[in-house]
Amino acid sequence: MIDKLINPVSKIVNKFVKDKDLQAKLDHELKTLFHEANLAQIELLKEDAKSTNWFQNSWRPFVGWTCGVAMAYHFVIQPLLITILTATGIQVELPDFDFAQLSTILMAMLGMSGLRSFEKTKNVHAK
Structure with a gap:
């Protein structure tokens, strides 16, 4: 490499x-x-x-879960809430966010995890 x-x-x-x-x-x-x-x-x-520092060891999973929750909100939760609230006649302005920024971070993380998975299947070890 x-x-x-x-x-x-x-x-x-x-x-x-x-x-x-x-x-x-x-x-x-x-x-x-x-x-x-x-x-x-x-x-x-x-x-x-x-390191035994919790934050240092868990920032990657935290970012992964944050991106996952944000995607779930954007594609599943928000549309369901809009449907349910509209059906019940409740008018609420739900928060929206710029999905382009989230997708950039998410795709980078998915790319890194995909590469790491590929390395594991090929038994690539850092030397």
């Missing part, structure tokens, strides 16, 4: 640097920097996973 980031940068560097030895050295340094950054991120995630 890192190669997808490194290769385009290496190609750009190779266009400007004509010395093959220097190209190889810069390519190695670039890969080393990416590798060190990934190792630092892995260590951060390990420490983050050890």
Whole structure:
């Protein structure tokens, strides 16, 4: 996966640097920097996973549930309430929200969880 980031940068560097030895050295340094950054991120995630702080461990499920409740309200609860209230003759202005913002967040989270599920099925582990 890192190669997808490194290769385009290496190609750009190779266009400007004509010395093959220097190209190889810069390519190695670039890969080393990416590798060190990934190792630092892995260590951060390990420490983050050890945390006993409730908020730190549960923000992803909280955001997921919040998006789920908001979608349920937008597509199920609000239309049912409007139907029921209209049938009973009650006039109430129900709150509305910008679904475009919610869908952006929700699609990003679904994409990440889908990718994580794919990684689990392929037995991909962080190294």
